[in-house]
Amino acid sequence: MSDIGAHAQTLTNRGSLDALMLRVGGARVVMLGAASHGTHDHHHWRAEITRRLVAEHGFSFVAVEGDWPDCDRVDASVRGNGQDPRAVLGAFERWPTWMWANEEVLDFCEWLRWWNGEHRVGFHGLDVYSLWESLRAIVDHLGRHDPTAVPAALAALRTPEGYAGRVVPDACEPEVVSLLAYLRRHAVEHAAERGRTEFAAWQNADIVPGAERYYRTLLAGERSWELRETHMADTLDRLLDHYGPGSRAVVWAHNSHVGDSLATDADLVSLGRLARRRHGADAVVLVGFGSHRGEVLAAPSWGAVAQVMTVPPARAGSVEDLLHRAAPERALFVFPQVDQPRWLTDVHDHRRIGVICDPGAPDYVAGRLGEWYDAFCWFNHTTPVHTLTRELERHPSGV
Template identity: 25%
Template sequence: MKSTFRTLLAAALLTAPAAAAFAQTVPTAATDTARIVLDASVVNSVNTQSYFLFRQAVRPLIEQMGDKKVVALGEGTHGTAEFYKLRFWLTRILMEDKGFTQVALENSYGDCYRLNQALHSATLDDLKPLMKKHLLSIWQNRETEEMLNWMHTYNTSHLRKVELAGIDAMYGTAAAELLRETLAHSTPEIVALTQQLVQQTTLQAQIWTNLNDRSIPFKRPEMMANGWAGYETTEQLAQALKKVKLPKKQRAAVAGAVQSLQLHFDTFYQPKVNKRESSRDSVMAEMTKFLVRGKGSKVIIWAHNAHVSRSLPVPGDNNGGGTGKFLERAFPGQYFVLGTSTATGTVAATTHRFITTASPMAAYPLDAPVAGSWEQAFNLVTPATFYVNTRQLTAAGQKHPHRLVGYSPQSGADSYYPLALSRAYDALLFVRQTTAATPL
């Protein structure tokens, strides 16, 4: 399994051979193979035959989430149709009943901003071109499209609008273009800086995309120089903006775009200034904090289990833990995280070393759960779909192998990490047999 859970861009800072090795490095799974025995009384059966039956079954779970400021809906793989579908249904309930107005994807801020503009338009013919341009391929599927279409329909008939946002900072071009467009009539200095940022983020994106083509030499010095220049340009723009007064409508968009670019180029700032790797998890936590800065703001996060978990399951990240751990510190008692998992079926994945908007997704079979894993134990429970409140599990505080599949096809023994469920999630939703997400 590709190690996509720490910082994707950091891998690209290495030499080409080292980057490939980094991308394939995985930790050793737990050696405890004793079968976990589950008490049937803690299993909450879920009916997925329709939205309304599902809504009724998860009512107690929704009540636990409803008063939180940040609710994270995790995914045990980046390509399972049921994980997208059921998270959409949970998102819909939280938006309709509990006052949540934002859903934030593990995707770049500027790109999601462009999609969000379409979700507020009077008419919407086809989202596919925008999804393919602005979403990583893990989100380019029919299941995500269904949620986005629902959001647009909701916005056309409700005064209280719902928003799509991004909390990642892998790509910066859309944010830079947003700044160039929004600040086109500002001072000559600001206009020039936004034009520089478009050039710098475009080059950065091209270098990143080229990493998937082994015939193209990896130009590390060029990437480092451009990345540092981009960081300095962003800082200069941030200082210049302090001298101008923007219309209220523009302030939030500009502030979000600037912050996302500062975090995008943090990958180059940290190694040069602080001699350490940039933490992608802290980046996503900072963008989440930006989204809920307003009074009464609440957000639903869609990201991988490994990010939203309170205890980062991947060894080696010495930057403070996963996104979930950062958010728990930022919002004590106001953070709820739901993990998702499965046992068998198929999963959509790509063979690309680094995920992009153009990474091809195809269906692959999931390997059978390994002995002693949480997935093996859940697979033996009678309901095909259910959720558990992790603190009610007798073995929840003990570390057992837990499968975390990224965007690669690999789902065997190297995809497991020793994890105590009660330290990672508030609840876990399990679907015994799942199918690959349907590409657009």
């Protein structure tokens, strides 16, 4: 694997990203991954890449693996409305809060607020989890703009609280569908008058049936992954349509979403795969991230308090092990589109760390790196993300 070093561009500053900017070219969607949600280096360099995409290539918005209502408040903040980014990010409550409420994301959002003094670059959430938050946002929106429609929204909220009641029952489905249709129609009719707020209401309405299907499937013990990926892909497409012809998107999400699942041995669809299928491979650039060892902020179980954990050295023969032995300490790889070397075409294990981390039972998935991504950011040793809260408290999840 001696050719690994020959393909590496040492990462030192934003100028080190020139090869990636050339690879982006006229692509409409650039997806930036992360091997974990709690790694400083991945968050920091994802933001550095995005600054260049926004400032030099005119990208229209950043869409993240986060809830629409929370990210909509960030969007208002970076556009210069409402509270400053620190206050808005610090108010994130859904576990895991550290995923977006961290100093690295704050630093980017403060820069974006400054940039938006002369521009209008958005910040949006793609995820499907915010069933109840979206319903409440709909009621608030209608209360301000169309009070006569509030009873229909309240009818959709008539669900018992509690674990089983986290899913909209069958009896509520007609009200939810009716509300969705109304808000879609209302968004179209009033787009010119209140474009941003009407679109946000439409998106919250679309989340409700999507989240309902997701949670119902999850609680039934069935596969819910594809529902989530499809919802995020649909939201991304809706945002591109909303921003208009020529709009361009930067996506921040875990490698599991960003990578093209067709290159792996996992029988799953992914956001990256759907984007390539819908927009064409030439219009989509997928960037993975990886590390060999270090520390990460994660939790030992779902809903538990986060803690700094040690990431052990990667498994022998894995992508991370190969790069540890042959690449610089920090490097960018922009993959050749033809005649790829064997280390990109052979099947290797690739490590992923979620919000839950068990250092004794690492999670790997096998695949061909050169098909998985178009480029790769490498950090041999990493440090944990810096949370905005002094103490990380327990918070019940949406499931």
